[in-house]
Amino acid sequence: xxxxxNEDSRRFLVKLTLNGKERTGYCEPRTTLCDFLRHHLGxxxxxVGCEHGVCGACTVNVDxxxxxxxxxxxxQADGLQVNTVEGVAGEDGRLSALQQAFRRHxxxxxxxxxxxxxxxxxxxxxxxxxxxxxxxxxxxxxxxxRCTGYVGIVNAVLDAAARQRELK
Amino acid sequence: xxxxxxxxxxxGASVRRKEDYRFLTGGGKYTDDVTLxxxxxxxxxxxxxxxxxxxxxxxSAALKAPGVIAVYTGxxxxxxxxxxxxxxxxxxxxxxxxxxEPPHPPLAQGKVRHVGDQVAVIIAETYNQAKDAAELLxxxxxxxxxxxxxxxALKPGAPQVHDGAPNNRCxxxxxGDKAATDAAFAKAHHVTKIDITNNRLIPNAIEPRAxxxxxxxxxxxxxxxVANQNPHVERLLMTAFVLGLPEHKVRVIAPDVGGGFxxxxxxxxxxxxxTWASKKVNRPVKxxxxxxxxxxxxxxxRDHHTHAELAMDKDGKFLGLRVKTIANLGAYLxxxxxxxxxxxxxxxxxxxxxxxxxxxxxxxxxxxxxxxDAYRGxxxxxxxxxxxxIVSQAAREMNLDQAEIRRRNFITAFPYQTPVALxxxxxxxxxxxxKAQKLADVAGFPARRAEAEKRGKKRGLGYSTYIEACxxxxxxxxxxxxxxxxxxEAGEIRVHPTGSVTVFTGSHSHGQGHETTFAxxxxxxxxxxxESVDVVHGDTGRMPFGMGTYGSRSIAVGGAAIMKxxxxxxxKGKKIAAHLLExxxxxxxFKDGKFTVAGTDKxxxxxxxxxxxxxxxxxxxxxxxxxxxxxxxxxxxxxTYPAGTHIAEVEVDPETGVVxxxxxxxxxxxxxxxxPMIVEGQVxxxxxxxxxxxxxxxxxxxxxxxxxxxxxxxxxxMPRAADLPSFKVDTHVTPCTHxxxxxxxxxxxxxxxxxxxxxxxxxxxxxxxxxxxxxMPLTPERVWRAIQGKPTKxx
Numbered sequence: 001x002x003x004x005x006n007e008d009s010r011r012f013l014v015k016l017t018l019n020g021k022e023r024t025g026y027c028e029p030r031t032t033l034c035d036f037l038r039h040h041l042g043x044x045x046x047x048v049g050c051e052h053g054v055c056g057a058c059t060v061n062v063d064x065x066x067x068x069x070x071x072x073x074x075x076q077a078d079g080l081q082v083n084t085v086e087g088v089a090g091e092d093g094r095l096s097a098l099q100q101a102f103r104r105h106x107x108x109x110x111x112x113x114x115x116x117x118x119x120x121x122x123x124x125x126x127x128x129x130x131x132x133x134x135x136x137x138x139x140x141x142x143x144x145x146r147c148t149g150y151v152g153i154v155n156a157v158l159d160a161a162a163r164q165r166e167l168k
Numbered sequence: 169x170x171x172x173x174x175x176x177x178x179x180g181a182s183v184r185r186k187e188d189y190r191f192l193t194g195g196g197k198y199t200d201d202v203t204l205x206x207x208x209x210x211x212x213x214x215x216x217x218x219x220x221x222x223x224x225x226x227x228s229a230a231l232k233a234p235g236v237i238a239v240y241t242g243x244x245x246x247x248x249x250x251x252x253x254x255x256x257x258x259x260x261x262x263x264x265x266x267x268x269e270p271p272h273p274p275l276a277q278g279k280v281r282h283v284g285d286q287v288a289v290i291i292a293e294t295y296n297q298a299k300d301a302a303e304l305l306x307x308x309x310x311x312x313x314x315x316x317x318x319x320x321a322l323k324p325g326a327p328q329v330h331d332g333a334p335n336n337r338c339x340x341x342x343x344g345d346k347a348a349t350d351a352a353f354a355k356a357h358h359v360t361k362i363d364i365t366n367n368r369l370i371p372n373a374i375e376p377r378a379x380x381x382x383x384x385x386x387x388x389x390x391x392x393x394v395a396n397q398n399p400h401v402e403r404l405l406m407t408a409f410v411l412g413l414p415e416h417k418v419r420v421i422a423p424d425v426g427g428g429f430x431x432x433x434x435x436x437x438x439x440x441x442x443t444w445a446s447k448k449v450n451r452p453v454k455x456x457x458x459x460x461x462x463x464x465x466x467x468x469x470r471d472h473h474t475h476a477e478l479a480m481d482k483d484g485k486f487l488g489l490r491v492k493t494i495a496n497l498g499a500y501l502x503x504x505x506x507x508x509x510x511x512x513x514x515x516x517x518x519x520x521x522x523x524x525x526x527x528x529x530x531x532x533x534x535x536x537x538x539x540x541d542a543y544r545g546x547x548x549x550x551x552x553x554x555x556x557x558i559v560s561q562a563a564r565e566m567n568l569d570q571a572e573i574r575r576r577n578f579i580t581a582f583p584y585q586t587p588v589a590l591x592x593x594x595x596x597x598x599x600x601x602x603k604a605q606k607l608a609d610v611a612g613f614p615a616r617r618a619e620a621e622k623r624g625k626k627r628g629l630g631y632s633t634y635i636e637a638c639x640x641x642x643x644x645x646x647x648x649x650x651x652x653x654x655x656x657e658a659g660e661i662r663v664h665p666t667g668s669v670t671v672f673t674g675s676h677s678h679g680q681g682h683e684t685t686f687a688x689x690x691x692x693x694x695x696x697x698x699e700s701v702d703v704v705h706g707d708t709g710r711m712p713f714g715m716g717t718y719g720s721r722s723i724a725v726g727g728a729a730i731m732k733x734x735x736x737x738x739x740k741g742k743k744i745a746a747h748l749l750e751x752x753x754x755x756x757x758f759k760d761g762k763f764t765v766a767g768t769d770k771x772x773x774x775x776x777x778x779x780x781x782x783x784x785x786x787x788x789x790x791x792x793x794x795x796x797x798x799x800x801x802x803x804x805x806x807x808t809y810p811a812g813t814h815i816a817e818v819e820v821d822p823e824t825g826v827v828x829x830x831x832x833x834x835x836x837x838x839x840x841x842x843x844p845m846i847v848e849g850q851v852x853x854x855x856x857x858x859x860x861x862x863x864x865x866x867x868x869x870x871x872x873x874x875x876x877x878x879x880x881x882x883x884x885x886m887p888r889a890a891d892l893p894s895f896k897v898d899t900h901v902t903p904c905t906h907x908x909x910x911x912x913x914x915x916x917x918x919x920x921x922x923x924x925x926x927x928x929x930x931x932x933x934x935x936x937x938x939x940x941x942x943x944m945p946l947t948p949e950r951v952w953r954a955i956q957g958k959p960t961k962x963x
Contacts, residue, residue, distance in 0.1 A: 045194015111191025112426030
């Protein structure tokens with residue numbers, strides 16, 4: 001799944017905002033957003049698991065919505081705000097409430113599906129600060145994790161929601 | 169799981185993982201994240217046919233494509249005298265003859281034997297250029313008839329996969345005393361018979377395999393980054409058997425690895441080819457699988473067809489067990505493919521029971537499918553499935569309670585020599601069963617069943633009392649049984665002058681949390697904070713040696729090697745402390761991070777001893793080397809024997825065949841537990857894969873064409889969060905008797921114990937409707953057909 005710019009093809013200049021910082025790069029028309037992020041911008045925190053939009057590992061947030069970055073072309077993200085796992089923690093490196101809950105509940109093992117899980121689950125919490133277990137299950141079911149059996153992930157999201165409410 | 173976070177390093181504390189921060193912030197470094205200057209990209213051209221002769225390959229158009237650096241085929245590897253991919257375990261057949269070992273060329277030599285077989289590699293400036301050029305490679309195939317089912321492959325007249333393996337037979341292997349088993353059956357009161365399939369699975373670690381090789385002409389050395397579970401084994405097999413390179417010139421680094429489950433143990437063609445090609449093109453060469461390639465080329469798991477018979481006396485005591493299994497090895501012998509259906513399978517057929525006579529035969533076949541090798545559990549889930557299914561069926565036929573038939577046959581005295589070569593050191597099967605029955609509220613089941621009945625639903629309870637052999641393995645025993653490698657582990661403790669510690673382990677972590685668990689072991693032993701200990705793994709350039717991680721061996725063997733190295737650290741520390749404290753070495757005690765003169769308050773902290781070792785101004789230099797750095801190799805004295813009881817409770821809708829697992833309870837005996845949170849996580853993950861096998865997952869090939877029909881996540885059903893129940897898990901501890909931590913290993917138990925529990929539960933639910941047998945996965949269609957009394961064998 002490694003991709004590099006093709007020197008011999010027509011190339012596009014893509015300018016986007018990645019985790020609050022403006023970034024630019026050239027891509028082919030066929031370059032996917034995930035490959036652009038990983039191999040052109042060096043943001044390798046986003047992982048690619050299936051390239052057919054099923055596993056969810058590559059999920060990033062584009063203009064406020066979670067998106068499978070393997071199913072979006074890089075040039076489609078031109079001018080948009082893209083947030084990835086690298087931007088979830090604070091500027092000082094402090095883990096977000098959701099990240100802390102993932103750690104507390106052992107919601108990750110190999111870490112490969114984790115970036116996409118965090119993006120989708122944070123989006124859920126942003127939209128719905130009081131999700132039910134069923135609502136969390138529905139979102140987590142949009143992702144594949146081969147390591148954990150999902151119990152820790154679901155508990156982490158519910159716990160993060162509860163703690164975020166306490167802070168407010 | 170919800171225990172308060174403890175800042176302590178004690179063994180038995182759920183210390184939160186040291187590795188989490190980097191994984192939560194996108195800071196992990198997996199193979200595809202590594203980029204080297206001047207990197208080129210490899211794309212493998214794979215066979216679209218299950219079985220075909222290669223008549224001609226024309227490279228010219230591909231070579232002219234933009235950005236292409238090189239195109240290599242089997243002719244190029246043959247010209248460089250590249251060896252075949254080796255098999256790590258020699259099986260001898262019933263006559264004592266060695267198994268058939270047909271060549272396994274990294275690039276096809278005149279013939280392809282499964283869809284996805286490597287035909288050529290294109291190396292280009294970019295991945296897309298390599299992939300584009302692959303479209304231009306002209307390969308003329310003469311398509312041959314294919315066989316994908318092992319039972320069909322062994323029949324006369326089946327297409328022949330290898331000239332050197334007549335009738336597609338790799339071996340017919342047996343274990344146990346046939347005469348004694350026949351005699352047991354002759355005196356049986358009742359014989360239960362079963363024919364079952366263990367469905368073929370595709371491991372599907374979420375990180376696809378990847379390899380990045382770099383040849384340095386300046387010193388003729390190679391560096392290979394690879395998604396792999398055992399970098400030293402990878403290096404040994406690749407250098408000694410395939411490429412003929414001096415081992416000291418090859419460094420293999422397995423950085424962060426996104427799950428393995430067995431599938432990343434093996435030496436794969438792509439790893440070898442990119443390493444070889446990096447010298448030929450004098451550029452780093454990178455290859456990363458896409459998911460389609462992962463489905464086609466990662467070794468698959470399971471795929472057994474078994475007939476089993478259990479002989480009992482009138483009280484349901486087991487007298488004898490007879491098992492005949494046909495195992496699918498795929499098109500080639502993968503690294504440990506031969507050992508999985510033999511020594512990791514037949515040896516487990518005693519289970520937790522005193523069955524005095526057991527005889528097993530395994531007929532292993534080559535087919536036109538992807539090679540089959542170890543997948544989480546590797547042979548042990550297959551054995552457990554046979555045994556726990558037949559025991560449950562026997563209980564129904566003998567009109568005995570499911571728990572009672574198991575209790576009557578449990579081994580209760582240890583050590584126990586089974587009739588199939590293993591010596592169980594310790595266990596307490598009855599306590600696990602009792603505890604699991606409480607956890608599952610078995611007493612309340614009749615009421616729940618009656619309540620479900622009122623809603624038109626069928627409830628059932630299914631048991632599995634499993635055992636596994638882990639902590640592979642005593643090297644001399646494994647060697648006598650055909651293993652071509654040692655199975656020890658190595659560990660190094662490097663104490664730094666200021667008292668912090670770096671641990672180098674030959675075990676590899678790809679999700680198991682070794683960086684935390686191993687740090688706890690070291691911190692607890694040295695009496696220092698867990699933050700003062702870092703664990704390094706996965707790099708042949710940094711650790712002395714290693715056999716890697718598989719078979720739930722890391723803590724039992726890798727942890728033991730670390731403990732042995734710690735023994736040496738402590739022994740040397742005592743000598744240094746004796747000098748510093750002006751006392752006799754025999755009077756020095758080491759406890760809570762302090763060396764103390766026994767019976768006095770004279771002491772020196774561990775950090776003081778470490779400093780002294782590196783700044784040896786006041787030091788017995790005439791008798792003792794400076795420095796505090798020790799290495800140990802540990803070869804286990806026996807396997808470890810995790811065991812437990814899994815109980816599934818299901819509810820079936822008889823109108824639709826939809827099965828819901830309403831409760832899953834597991835009580836496992838893993839010996840002593842270092843980090844309960846991590847152990848629970850391992851159990852959960854194993855259960856998810858075992859329940860996935862039982863309910864959802866199935867690898868299907870087209871029987872005629874040999875095409876993989878389940879080659880994407882749209883076709884191969886992976887368990888998702890909503891598919892799985894919440895698990896109730898607990899442990900019961902009998903410490904392992906023969907390793908220093910008293911640990912047994914916990915990585916595979918969930919995948920081993922759970923499938924028969926689920927299937928037994930569904931059969932229990934549907935028994936009143938006349939259902940006696942079901943095959944995995946329990947899709948609604950299959951279950952519905954069984955309820956209707958229709959054949960359940962569907963694709």
